[in-house]
Amino acid sequence: xxxxxxxxxxxxxxxxxxxxxxxxxxxxxxxxxxxxxxxxxxxxxxxxxxxxxxxxxxxxxxxxxxxxxxxxxxxxxxxxxxxxxxxxxxxxxxxxxxxxxxxxxxxxxxxxxxxxxxxxxxxxxxxxxxxxxxxxxxxxxxxxxxxxxxxxxxxxxxxxxxxxxxxxxxxxxxxxxxxxxxxxxxxxxxxxxxxxxxxxxxxxxxxxxxxxxxxxxxxxxxxxxxxxxxxxxxxxxxxxxxxxxxxxxxxxxxxxxxxxxxxxxxxxxxxxxxxxxxxxxxxxxxxxxxxxxxxxxxxxxxxxxxx
Amino acid sequence: xxxxxxxxxxxxxxxxxxxxxxxxxxxxxxxxxxxxxxxxxxxxxxxxxxxxxxxxxxxxxxxxxxxxxxxxxxxxxxxxxxxxxxxxxxxxxxxxxxxxxxxxxxxxxxxxxxxxxxxxxxxxxxxxxxxxxxxxxxxxxxxxxxxxxxxxxxxxxxxxxxxxxxxxxxxxxxxxxxxxxxxxxxxxxxxxxxxxxxxxxxxxxxxxxxxxxxxxxxxxxxxxxxxxxxxxxxxxxxxxxxxxxxxxxxxxxxxxxxxxxxxxxxxxxxxxxxxxxxxxxxxxxxxxxxxxxxxxxxxxxxxxxxxxxxxxxxxxxxxxxxxxxx
Numbered sequence: 001x002x003x004x005x006x007x008x009x010x011x012x013x014x015x016x017x018x019x020x021x022x023x024x025x026x027x028x029x030x031x032x033x034x035x036x037x038x039x040x041x042x043x044x045x046x047x048x049x050x051x052x053x054x055x056x057x058x059x060x061x062x063x064x065x066x067x068x069x070x071x072x073x074x075x076x077x078x079x080x081x082x083x084x085x086x087x088x089x090x091x092x093x094x095x096x097x098x099x100x101x102x103x104x105x106x107x108x109x110x111x112x113x114x115x116x117x118x119x120x121x122x123x124x125x126x127x128x129x130x131x132x133x134x135x136x137x138x139x140x141x142x143x144x145x146x147x148x149x150x151x152x153x154x155x156x157x158x159x160x161x162x163x164x165x166x167x168x169x170x171x172x173x174x175x176x177x178x179x180x181x182x183x184x185x186x187x188x189x190x191x192x193x194x195x196x197x198x199x200x201x202x203x204x205x206x207x208x209x210x211x212x213x214x215x216x217x218x219x220x221x222x223x224x225x226x227x228x229x230x231x232x233x234x235x236x237x238x239x240x241x242x243x244x245x246x247x248x249x250x251x252x253x254x255x256x257x258x259x260x261x262x263x264x265x266x267x268x269x270x271x272x273x274x275x276x277x278x279x280x281x282x283x284x285x286x287x288x289x290x291x292x293x294x295x296x297x298x299x300x301x302x303x304x305x306x307x
Numbered sequence: 308x309x310x311x312x313x314x315x316x317x318x319x320x321x322x323x324x325x326x327x328x329x330x331x332x333x334x335x336x337x338x339x340x341x342x343x344x345x346x347x348x349x350x351x352x353x354x355x356x357x358x359x360x361x362x363x364x365x366x367x368x369x370x371x372x373x374x375x376x377x378x379x380x381x382x383x384x385x386x387x388x389x390x391x392x393x394x395x396x397x398x399x400x401x402x403x404x405x406x407x408x409x410x411x412x413x414x415x416x417x418x419x420x421x422x423x424x425x426x427x428x429x430x431x432x433x434x435x436x437x438x439x440x441x442x443x444x445x446x447x448x449x450x451x452x453x454x455x456x457x458x459x460x461x462x463x464x465x466x467x468x469x470x471x472x473x474x475x476x477x478x479x480x481x482x483x484x485x486x487x488x489x490x491x492x493x494x495x496x497x498x499x500x501x502x503x504x505x506x507x508x509x510x511x512x513x514x515x516x517x518x519x520x521x522x523x524x525x526x527x528x529x530x531x532x533x534x535x536x537x538x539x540x541x542x543x544x545x546x547x548x549x550x551x552x553x554x555x556x557x558x559x560x561x562x563x564x565x566x567x568x569x570x571x572x573x574x575x576x577x578x579x580x581x582x583x584x585x586x587x588x589x590x591x592x593x594x595x596x597x598x599x600x601x602x603x604x605x606x607x608x609x610x611x612x613x614x615x616x617x618x619x620x621x622x623x624x625x626x627x628x629x630x631x632x633x
Contacts, residue, residue, distance in 0.1 A: 037493045037495055037496070038463075038464055038492075038493055038496075039463070143351070144351065171490075173350035173351055173520055174350070174520065174522070174561065174564040174565050174566075175350065175560070175561065175564045175578050175579040176350075176578075177564075177566075177576075178564050178566070178576035178577055178578040179578045181566075181576055182575050182576055182578065185574065185575070200493035200494055201494075202494060203565070203566040203567040204566060206566070206569075206570075206572060207566055207569070207572055207573050207576060226572075227572070240495065241494060241495060244494045244495045244497070244498040245494055245523070245567070246494075246497065246498065246501070246521070246523030246524050246526070246527050246567070247523055247526065247527070247567055248522035248523045248525075248526050248550065248562060248565045248567045248568055249526055249550055249568075250526045250527070250546045250547050250550050250551075251547065251551075252526070252527075254527075256498065258499075258502075259495055259499075261449070262449075262463060262465075262466065263463065
């Protein structure tokens with residue numbers, strides 16, 4: 001059974017239409033990456049899935065159960081299965097609690113009594129390769145990489161089926177980033193976790209995601225298997241995004257395709273294809289509105305897809 | 308030969324802390340020539356920020372300059388009067404900071420801020436405004452005159468960073484320091500900023516000291532690279548030498564770690580095991596020894612000096628000396 005199914009999810013804040021219908025699904029054990037520029041709605045999608053942002057339209061089903069619009073109380077038992085890793089690793093940890101109580105807080109919130117919390121803290125710290133004495137430290141005593149690990153430990157505490165990770169490697173050094181991704185890959189294999197990862201680092205996507213969706217102005221514009229997208233991007237926006245990935249080689253030949261202009265305002269969405277004005281491949285007929293075309297596990301929203 | 312603009316000469320900087328002196332920079336030596344783009348690469352805690360604040364002399368009160376000089380056009384900035392130093396900042400040397408969201412004053416229009424920073428100029432206000440508009444145009448902000456009346460929140464992150472660059476270049480400085488200017492931006496904007504910097508550099512002929520931990524950006528933008536680790540320069544040289552022929556194990560490992568190099572999906576990404584040593588309690592010998600898989604007995608005893616290997620390529624590692632002496 002599909003673990004998570006998001007269908008036509010829409011979010012507006014007043015007149016600002018942040019999500020204009022997002023649909024994707026995640027199978028058990030699968031990692032799905034959402035990519036796109038700042039303001040494309042990536043964070044809103046996962047926050048809406050977790051019930052932390054409003055969603056006025058559409059549906060989110062988790063193991064077949066509709067979870068959009070559930071009350072906080074009704075959502076609580078589900079938080080065992082859906083864990084969140086927030087973007088700011090230090091900011092998401094309460095500064096007044098020790099690491100030990102932070103990572104065992106989920107047990108207390110879920111009312112899971114009769115557990116040896118000290119032992120659980122030790123087990124979780126070990127799982128994310130942190131020494132046991134870290135249980136007595138406070139968040140300010142941690143480096144960015146260590147705080148991320150605590151975030152992973154806390155997300156894993158209740159053995160969730162799905163982790164929603166918002167920019168899990170942002171701000172980390174490359175060597176530390178590798179450690180964290182290895183840890184997440186490892187845990188995924190051991191525990192059979194599914195993940196939705198948001199990132200704008202395309203080099204990260206290639207190594208962790210089975211499938212990926214590319215967002216633009218609150219909509220998916222392309223979706224498919226990660227390797228297929230990297231080897232043959234079909235939406236012009238995806239092509240631009242992939243070509244903008246700086247190579248760690250001074251002699252790399254870069255066929256860079258520049259995006260024109262700035263992202264349009266959500267208050268004034270362009271007519272027809274919303275990418276048209278910035279698209280280096282736009283045709284006259286792009287003034288019409290493209291629809292979502294999904295065939296052979298590949299989705300695209302474009303009237304003139306690249307081949 | 309091109310003139311040297313900035314010379315960092317055996318600079319050592321300490322922070323006085325309750326735990327004792329933290330040796331944040333040790334024996335840093337490198338230079339920046341006129342019109343050159345030099346990248347400084349290194350991970351958190353390597354001393355990149357201390358270095359920038361030492362050049363600008365915007366250091367915390369517990370900073371002690373233990374040794375060395377920072378020479379800009381021949382004069383030692385560490386001995387300049389505060390008055391002269393202030394004349395230099397923002398005029399001969401300017402800086403673009405990491406976070407474009409916090410660089411600008413939120414309650415003043417962009418035009419007002421861009422006029423304010425021309426306080427040294429005797430030009431009239433309308434001349435200053437038209438110069439501001441010209442600079443906004445130069446960094447690719449469309450319709451610059453109209454945008455001058457807008458406030459920072461009305462611009463996107465990428466535009467704000469371009470405005471910060473416009474402001475930094477307004478005085479036509481000889482040296483622009485860019486402190487991780489693309490870290491807070493996504494890939495398409497990052498590329499925009501790099502291309503813009505390249506173009507502006509050709510136009511204004513200023514030298515750029517570009518600090519980043521993103522190897523892809525360094526490879527693309529810089530002429531020369533200085534690699535720092537735990538407060539020391541471990542390697543420096545021409546960008547091609549550093550990326551294609553790294554001579555320090557740390558540089559090699561750092562490049563290996565960049566997932567941009569690995570095109571096939573990897574189950575396990577390379578990492579550098581271990582932690583950066585405590586700078587308040589330095590181990591003897593080579594600073595990278597504990598994490599190095601090629602360490603020699605000598606590495607535990609003596610700090611390797613930064614040695615010239617070939618023209619324009621230096622590294623501080625005993626392994627290379629072995630090769631030289633053998």
